[in-house]
Amino acid sequence: MIVKLLNYLNLRGIGWRIAALVVASIFAIHLIFAASFLLHRPDQRGPPTDHGQVEMATLVRLIDAMPAAARPGLFTSLARAFPQLDIASLPSGSAYAANESSTFMPRGPDYELGSDYRVFPLAPDGDTHRVGIVLPDGTILSAKMPDQNRPPFWNGPLTMTLMFAVISVTLLGLWAARALTAPLLSFAKAAESFSLNGTVAPLPERGPEEIRSVAKALNRMRERITALIDDRTKMLAAISHDLRTPITRMRLRCEFIEDDSHRGRMWHDLDQMRSMLDSVLSFLRNEHRIESMTLVDVATSLQLVTDQFVDMGHKVAYHGPEHAIATVRPDDLHRGITNLVDNAVRFGTETTIRLDFSPDIMTIDVEDDGPGISDARKQFVLEPFVRGDDARNMDEAVGFGLGLSIASNIVKAHGGELSLRDRQPRGLIVSIRLPVRSRIRPAAA
Amino acid sequence: MRLWELRNPAGARVAMTSAEFDLLRTFCERPGRVLSRDSLLDLTQGRSTGAFERSIDVLVSRIRRKIEPDPQDATMIKTVRSGGYMFTPQVEAVSPAKQNDRETA
Numbered sequence: 001m002i003v004k005l006l007n008y009l010n011l012r013g014i015g016w017r018i019a020a021l022v023v024a025s026i027f028a029i030h031l032i033f034a035a036s037f038l039l040h041r042p043d044q045r046g047p048p049t050d051h052g053q054v055e056m057a058t059l060v061r062l063i064d065a066m067p068a069a070a071r072p073g074l075f076t077s078l079a080r081a082f083p084q085l086d087i088a089s090l091p092s093g094s095a096y097a098a099n100e101s102s103t104f105m106p107r108g109p110d111y112e113l114g115s116d117y118r119v120f121p122l123a124p125d126g127d128t129h130r131v132g133i134v135l136p137d138g139t140i141l142s143a144k145m146p147d148q149n150r151p152p153f154w155n156g157p158l159t160m161t162l163m164f165a166v167i168s169v170t171l172l173g174l175w176a177a178r179a180l181t182a183p184l185l186s187f188a189k190a191a192e193s194f195s196l197n198g199t200v201a202p203l204p205e206r207g208p209e210e211i212r213s214v215a216k217a218l219n220r221m222r223e224r225i226t227a228l229i230d231d232r233t234k235m236l237a238a239i240s241h242d243l244r245t246p247i248t249r250m251r252l253r254c255e256f257i258e259d260d261s262h263r264g265r266m267w268h269d270l271d272q273m274r275s276m277l278d279s280v281l282s283f284l285r286n287e288h289r290i291e292s293m294t295l296v297d298v299a300t301s302l303q304l305v306t307d308q309f310v311d312m313g314h315k316v317a318y319h320g321p322e323h324a325i326a327t328v329r330p331d332d333l334h335r336g337i338t339n340l341v342d343n344a345v346r347f348g349t350e351t352t353i354r355l356d357f358s359p360d361i362m363t364i365d366v367e368d369d370g371p372g373i374s375d376a377r378k379q380f381v382l383e384p385f386v387r388g389d390d391a392r393n394m395d396e397a398v399g400f401g402l403g404l405s406i407a408s409n410i411v412k413a414h415g416g417e418l419s420l421r422d423r424q425p426r427g428l429i430v431s432i433r434l435p436v437r438s439r440i441r442p443a444a445a
Numbered sequence: 446m447r448l449w450e451l452r453n454p455a456g457a458r459v460a461m462t463s464a465e466f467d468l469l470r471t472f473c474e475r476p477g478r479v480l481s482r483d484s485l486l487d488l489t490q491g492r493s494t495g496a497f498e499r500s501i502d503v504l505v506s507r508i509r510r511k512i513e514p515d516p517q518d519a520t521m522i523k524t525v526r527s528g529g530y531m532f533t534p535q536v537e538a539v540s541p542a543k544q545n546d547r548e549t550a
Contacts, residue, residue, distance in 0.1 A: 303511065322516065326457075330458055
């Protein structure tokens, strides 16, 4: 509603909005003060507010004006008419000096009487407080202090108004600060969570003009970045794909090399190039293509990976249940696990694939007894094109360092998470936690 | 493109190598007959020759682990002493459109 009003008034900038807010709140405070002043005007003081003090002041003035001879009669009449004040005359000088030093000075009567009269408290008699009043001619009166129970502090209209104003201004200020900073916070969050998979919705373009233009600029920048990366990705994919043909041709031409050792080494190099290109293509494909989920016996998938590596002469073992049904993307999962085991057999001598299956979540651990990865590097190796150990791997590089990031992407696409742990006494455990979702039946197989 | 896959009675895909699948299909095509290791090699060698350097026994044990209710006490692919293996279950062929829970080629 306020935003609509601000829009209606064409106050689009932050500055204008703050100014409007300040003006509105000041206006509101003035309104409140004026209202409270009108409601509690001094000239409309009624019995509840003066507590009989005006009465007492009037009577004291009356006594003062009477000649001394007529006073006793007046006191009797006053005692009858105003018993609650209990006005009496005191012998002059009594108790006056004794109480001179008392710091307690009841407010009210002296305020009403003016400076000609002196008011001082008398020693309290039980619950009632009495005051002594010295008339200008020296006569001392004593009177019961009318209604000592002043209204509590927070009932005072002025205090109420002040507190209300303070609270409302504070709330208004907080609201304004929140309204202005909320879009900025959402910008920060959007910039943090920016990713290229296009799943994050563009920033809402609303709010004050400055905020809106920032949102627009950020959205445009995001589109540009996405387009740029898309172009690069396509180019990389095209290059990788096209390079496979000449590599295949070179493999054929290798057959004509007569020197056996040269031919073998050439084949090895070409195979390495091929596998590097394959991993790049697999990485790029994984970003764009999504295999459909289906019910899979995950245990057999892991056994399959184990068997494949055993067939290649590696020491790989599977520990886990014989069967475990879950909804996954079978080919993706197979590729991810294969990448992990591939790393494991490259750095270690013995690899263990462990499956821990529960109705909601399954954990697949790939353990090796290799050198492991230092804590400092653990966070980097999941990034694409980062190898576990750059220096050592350069010579025998068989990949671009995409294996772990492909596996990590696959796991993330399943809604799971991949983490790295140290294995005791040595080695690395790559741990995958995946949701099971065995209830979902496959679409028509 | 994947032209073959094995699903268990619950409908979940069972992962297999093509060599394992070829051997299983060979069994399914000749149910109730004792097949020697040599004849099994001959029948499956048509495809993926390289994968058959290891013995038929390894493949059979891998298939058993995936399809037998109890791999230690095999009931579907039985070992026939000094003869070979025999596939015991009833096999029925289905039209390609309507898959059953065992296998499709």
